[in-house]
Structure formats: structure tokens, C-alpha cells
Amino acid sequence: MSIVKKLSEHIRQKGLRATLKKAWKHYVFSHEELLWMERDLVSPVPPYKLKSYPPLQVVTITPENAVAFTRYFGDRVDTMAELAREGYTGHMHVDDKGDAVAFIWGAARDYYDKHYYGCMFPVKKGEFFEFGGELTRAYWGTALSMDLQTELWKAMLAQGCNKVVDVCEFHNVPALKLHIRTGYNEQGRIMNVYELFGRWRFYRESHYSGSRLDALRKPSREPATAPAT
Template identity: 85%
Template structure:
């Protein structure tokens, strides 16, 4: 399919304005805001209504067993092996066939994300940087999104860490809501990622006061007032 045909099809499906906006962002200029979040490793997860899931096996990711990603994350096999060789702590959850259906990573030192954003994420003593968490589609909406994290927290706590830090894209509302449900707090810091013409990237950190997530929080229900007959 030619680029012109793809462009025409996208206009029919999304409209001209959305198509031009996406084209500009992809080929000319884009700006991503990554909100820094943090959480301790021992406070319990708040109650949730996520669906249960079938039993899975939690396995540490190594260069040798990264082949388990082939079925659901085929384009990540070498990346998973590479991260394991670098000494980061990775967990994958395997189904009954031995296929990885979810994974997550933790770095107890400064992390250079050359696979996606291209910048450094500094880590203080006692912290670890959580990244790369992902579930295959069949497990979306299940409590695996919580267990995936808490299993990693236990492993990093055993390594001497007491806090998890990570970043979340400002436009990724489902991920931000997951952070709220999991009990994360905002740090008031943003890693800004700028990209020009798909080639040059620039990074800078900015700060803010107050909360940028309050609008996403569910309002607390006030107790029902008994009616008087």
C-alpha cells in the first residue's frame, strides 16, 4: 500500500484534522510529558474490582529463557534478552503452555532507556526504576496488572530497595488511572521528550505544584442519609 493511499484511508477513517495532527507529530515535531510517580513497597494495594485470572508461573527473565516471549511479544525477544544481560531484574508470567503473557522490569541504578524514549532516568539510593510493564490482550482488565507489580516489589525489597519510581505518559489515561488505583503519588516532576523530524531528540525536566491527576480520581461517595418518613 502506497503512502498516499494510507494517508487517504486514514482521512476517511479519522478525518482530515486528526490525520494532519498525527502526521505532524510523527514526521515533524512531537512533545511527550512523562510524569514521575513514586510509591513505597510495603503499603497494601487499595481495593479494586479487577477480574481474576488463571494461575500463572512467575519466572525471572534471563537471556536463555527470553524465547518465551515469541508468541505474544515476538518483537521483544532480543530486547528482553539484552535487558537481562545488562543485569536488570525482570519478571515474566508464563501460562500453561510456557508462553510469557506479561512482563515487567526494575532497575536499581540509573537507567538508560535506549529502546524507547532514548533518555536517562536517574535513580536515587534505595529506589528502583520500574519500566516496561505490559500484559497480553487476553489479560487486560484482570488483577494481573496489580500482581505483576507487587511480585516485582517483593523482589526489589529483598535487594534492599524501599521505593519504586517510574514515569507515565500524560496522554495515557488508562495507565495514569492504574497508577492512582495502585497507590502511586506524584513527584511534581516531568521528563519532557521532544523529537524533531523523527531524528533529533531533546530532553529536559520541569516541575509543577499541586496535582495533575485529581481530575482522573473517582469522587468519594458520601454516606447515604436515612430518609425520614
């Protein structure tokens, strides 16, 4: 499909304003806010209501078994093998056919993200940086989104880590809500990623006080009280 046809189709589906906004962000200037989050590795995950899923096997990712990503994550096979060779801890959850349906990574040292954001994420002693978590669509809304994390926490705890840190895009509401449900806390730090003309990227850390996520939290139900007499 030509660029003109793609543009026309996008305008028809999304409207002119949304199309111009997307084009500006892609070709001229974009600003991404990545909120730093943290959590200890031993506090229980708050109660949640997520669907169950069929049994899966948790497997440590190695350069040799990265071929398991071929079916559902075919464009990631080389990246998965590369991360394993670089010594990061990766888990994949494998179905009964031997195909990886979910994966997640942990870095117990400073992590330079050359595959996506292109910036350095510093990691303090005792922490690990969690990144790259993803599930196939069939497992969205299931408890795998929780188990994917907690299995990695166990592995990193065994390596001497006591805290998980990660970043979450401020516009990614579902991911932010998952962090809230999982018991993460805001650090009050933002990694700002700027991109100019789709070529140059710049990075700046900023800070804030209070919470940026209060609007996403479910209001707590106050106990019913007897009417005043």
C-alpha cells in the same frame, strides 16, 4: 500498501484534522510529558475490582529463557535477553504452554532507556525504576496488572529497595488511572521529551505543584445524612 493509500485510509477513518495532527507529530514536532510517580513497597494496594485470571508462573527473565516471548512478543526477544544480560531484574508471567503473557522490569540504578525514549532516568539510593510493564490483550482488565507489579516489588524489596519510581505518559489515561488505583503519588516532576523531524530528540525536566491527576480520581461518596427538620 502505498503511503498515499495509507493516508487516504487514515483520513477516511479518522478525518482530515486528526490525520494532519498525527502527521505533524510524527514528521515535524512532538512533545511528550512523562509524569514521575512513586510508591513505597510495603503499603497494601487499595481494594480494586478486576477480573481473575488463570494460574500463571512467575519466572525471572534470563538470556536463556527469553525465547518464551516468541509467541506474543516476538519482536522483543532480543531486547528481553539484552536487558537480562545488563543485570536488570525482569519478571515474566508464563502460561501453561510456556509462553510469556506479561512482563515487567526493575532497575536499581540509573536507567538509560535506549529502546524507547532514548533518555536517562536517574535512580536514587533505595529506589528502583520500574519500566516496560506490558500484558497481552487477553489479560487486559484482569488482576494480573496488579500482580505483575507487586511480585516485582517483593523481589526488589529483597534487594534492599524501599521505593518504586516510574514515569507515565500524561496522555495515557488508562495507565494513569492504574497508577491511582495502585496507590502511587505524583512527585511533581515531568520529564519532557521533544522530537524534531523524527530525528532529533531533546529532554528537559520541569516541576509543578498540586496534582495533575485530580480530574481522573473518582469522587468519594459522602455519607448520607438525615434531612434537616
